[in-house]
Amino acid sequence: MSEILEIVMIVSFGASWPLNVMKSYKARTTKGKSLSFLCLIFFGYIAGIASKLMNETYMAAFSEKWYVLFFYVLNLVMVGADLVLYFRNKALDKKGEVL
Numbered sequence: 001m002s003e004i005l006e007i008v009m010i011v012s013f014g015a016s017w018p019l020n021v022m023k024s025y026k027a028r029t030t031k032g033k034s035l036s037f038l039c040l041i042f043f044g045y046i047a048g049i050a051s052k053l054m055n056e057t058y059m060a061a062f063s064e065k066w067y068v069l070f071f072y073v074l075n076l077v078m079v080g081a082d083l084v085l086y087f088r089n090k091a092l093d094k095k096g097e098v099l
Contacts, residue, residue, distance in 0.1 A: 003065060003068055006068060007067070007068060007071060010068075010071040010072060010075060011071060013075065014071060014074060014075040014078065017075060017078030017079060017082065018078060020078075020082055021078055021081050021082050021085065024082055024085040024086065024089060025085055027089065028089055028092050029089050029092065029093055030086055030089045030090045030093055031093075033086055033089070035086060038079060038082055038083050038086060039083070041079050042076065042079045042080065042083060045072055045075050045076040045079060046076065048072045049069065049072045049073060049076065052068065052069050052072065053069075
């Protein structure tokens with residue numbers, strides 16, 4: 001049951017990331033974005049993944065519970081994409097200031 005609740009939490013947090021990435025892509029600006037927030041979330045997902053990989057009980061049942069780690073990695077990829085877009089948008093913001 002605890003794995004199901006964990007998945008609900010991860011899916012709930014992760015459901016907004018694809019929308020956020022699209023918004024960042026279309027907005028082409030860093031206004032309203034926080035680099036420290038994105039880095040903190042990115043680090044949190046890395047810690048969650050490391051926790052799973054270091055948990056002997058989880059790893060012993062990995063073939064049956066791989067999907068839990070999958071959601072952590074998927075969210076990490078989405079936050080990573082948003083980080084990349086942050087730096088792209090920051091460069092676009094700087095370019096706009098020069099003009």
